[in-house]
Amino acid sequence: MKVLKNQQGYALLVVLLIVVLFFSLSATFIAGSLNHSKQEQTIDVNNHAVAAAEMGTLYFTTDFERELKMLKYEMNTQTQLKLNALIDCIKYPLGNACNTQAKRDQWEETIEQEMKAILIGRIMDKVQVLNTQLNVKKVPFTAEKIDYTILKTTTVKLNQALKNVDTASTVDKEVESIKIEMEIQGTSEGVTKDLVATFIVKMPEGFLSSEETIKVDTLQITSSVDMKYENVFSLVPPTQSCSALLTNVLKSIATAPYECLSSSGEKLSTFVDQIKNAKLDPVDFRVYTNSFKDYVCDKNCNNINFQGVSVVVKESDTSVSNNINNLVNANLIINGKLGAGNNLMNLGKNGVKQSLVVKELAIDGNIKNSANTNFLVLGYNNPAVMANLKWGNHIEISNNSRFCVDIDRVKSSDLALLSQQIIFSGSGVMSYFSADKNKVFELKNASGADRTVKEGKNTYKMTDLYVKRESSYSTFLANCGVSTKSTNTMPLDVSIPVPIDIDIDLEIEY
Numbered sequence: 001m002k003v004l005k006n007q008q009g010y011a012l013l014v015v016l017l018i019v020v021l022f023f024s025l026s027a028t029f030i031a032g033s034l035n036h037s038k039q040e041q042t043i044d045v046n047n048h049a050v051a052a053a054e055m056g057t058l059y060f061t062t063d064f065e066r067e068l069k070m071l072k073y074e075m076n077t078q079t080q081l082k083l084n085a086l087i088d089c090i091k092y093p094l095g096n097a098c099n100t101q102a103k104r105d106q107w108e109e110t111i112e113q114e115m116k117a118i119l120i121g122r123i124m125d126k127v128q129v130l131n132t133q134l135n136v137k138k139v140p141f142t143a144e145k146i147d148y149t150i151l152k153t154t155t156v157k158l159n160q161a162l163k164n165v166d167t168a169s170t171v172d173k174e175v176e177s178i179k180i181e182m183e184i185q186g187t188s189e190g191v192t193k194d195l196v197a198t199f200i201v202k203m204p205e206g207f208l209s210s211e212e213t214i215k216v217d218t219l220q221i222t223s224s225v226d227m228k229y230e231n232v233f234s235l236v237p238p239t240q241s242c243s244a245l246l247t248n249v250l251k252s253i254a255t256a257p258y259e260c261l262s263s264s265g266e267k268l269s270t271f272v273d274q275i276k277n278a279k280l281d282p283v284d285f286r287v288y289t290n291s292f293k294d295y296v297c298d299k300n301c302n303n304i305n306f307q308g309v310s311v312v313v314k315e316s317d318t319s320v321s322n323n324i325n326n327l328v329n330a331n332l333i334i335n336g337k338l339g340a341g342n343n344l345m346n347l348g349k350n351g352v353k354q355s356l357v358v359k360e361l362a363i364d365g366n367i368k369n370s371a372n373t374n375f376l377v378l379g380y381n382n383p384a385v386m387a388n389l390k391w392g393n394h395i396e397i398s399n400n401s402r403f404c405v406d407i408d409r410v411k412s413s414d415l416a417l418l419s420q421q422i423i424f425s426g427s428g429v430m431s432y433f434s435a436d437k438n439k440v441f442e443l444k445n446a447s448g449a450d451r452t453v454k455e456g457k458n459t460y461k462m463t464d465l466y467v468k469r470e471s472s473y474s475t476f477l478a479n480c481g482v483s484t485k486s487t488n489t490m491p492l493d494v495s496i497p498v499p500i501d502i503d504i505d506l507e508i509e510y
Helices: 002-090 101-131 242-250 268-277 292-296 412-421 462-466 473-479
Strands: 146-158 177-188 191-202 208-223 258-261 285-289 310-314 331-338 354-362 373-377 396-398 402-406 423-425 429-433 452-455 458-461 467-469 485-497 503-509
Touching (some): 002 146, 002 177, 002 485, 101 177, 402 473, 423 462, 429 473
Parallel strands (some): 258 285, 285 310, 310 331, 331 354, 354 373, 373 402, 402 429
Antiparallel strands (some): 146 177, 177 191, 191 503, 208 485, 452 458
């Protein structure tokens, strides 16, 4: 019986020990669980802060990127408006600011530069809008203790080498990209986390298409290609006054060649000023006058500057004969014989090419000391009348000048004497034309031998060095500086806007 009681006591003790052990383990487990739960809660709050910062980054960067993408439509419109100004300039009358290909190319290059500057400015405006949001908390969920805000923005304009163009030491100031940094802070239950979002906004390659263009028609004054004798000496002189002509040109109802007849009391210098004030080119105008001295000269006829205007005078106008020295920048056409009693000297001394055209030359003075002058003797249109080509004691072509003769319309005896006596110096040359392929002009001496010149150890035929036969009459006139103007419809190329693609790279730094 005693043994049985002892066994029951041991059993009860074991049960008690098991119960104590269970509660001990339970207490340890519960304590561990509570501690682990607290750690998880801390980690969870930190994760929420990171998530808040990420949500803020997504919110601000998505909105900013959307704003940048919308700029491409604005840029396309702005580019077209600037191109419209070029198109308006091209449409008749062709404006002075766009009347050459070089000027039109420069205009388009200016558009490229201006549009790039506008784009950079608009991007900076978008950044400024972001700056108005600094430290302004955004709360995405009212029921949660989460918010985010922009702490700071930093903007740097970079060149191709990724150097800050605003730094004084940077030589290349051409902006190729803009680096924008946004420091964003997320908050969850009092815990904060900062992230940095970095945008790299790359500049487009261009705003105008390099491959596609449109045609814009304009009326353009061009030099005639296939010129004839009749283009130089008009059979029917104009009757329109120069003031009426200029008015019609400005109203866009006149077509080239712009020809007019000077009126009594008018002056070439005044007409040139009126042409220039109207942004027109004096070279496009030809004036017929009954009195060279009254129309062209002021107090005297020394150092007259035609400024590119062509002046046509009658053979009977004796005032031109004694006042032809010292001409500069002139295009003088004498519709007949030049019978000057004085020398033809000191022409073209200001370095500007000019032309003096006559049908016949019969002077008793010398032709020398001239520069930059094309001197043409074209003869008469009547085959039965051969023109004289006579001078005094000396004829010399020098200093970037050209002596031009239609040998089919000039007396052969005068040509023979010219062959023997004409002298060339500097860069002076002679051009001639003949419709007869077998007819030539060569520099010969009185015995008929070739005239030669020695340079160093070599001897050359002067004809080879100084005389050139022109292949056609139009080429002959063109190479001798004579041209007429005509108005033609010309399609000119203008670039079109290219839809720009604003390339954006985004990086997030934790």
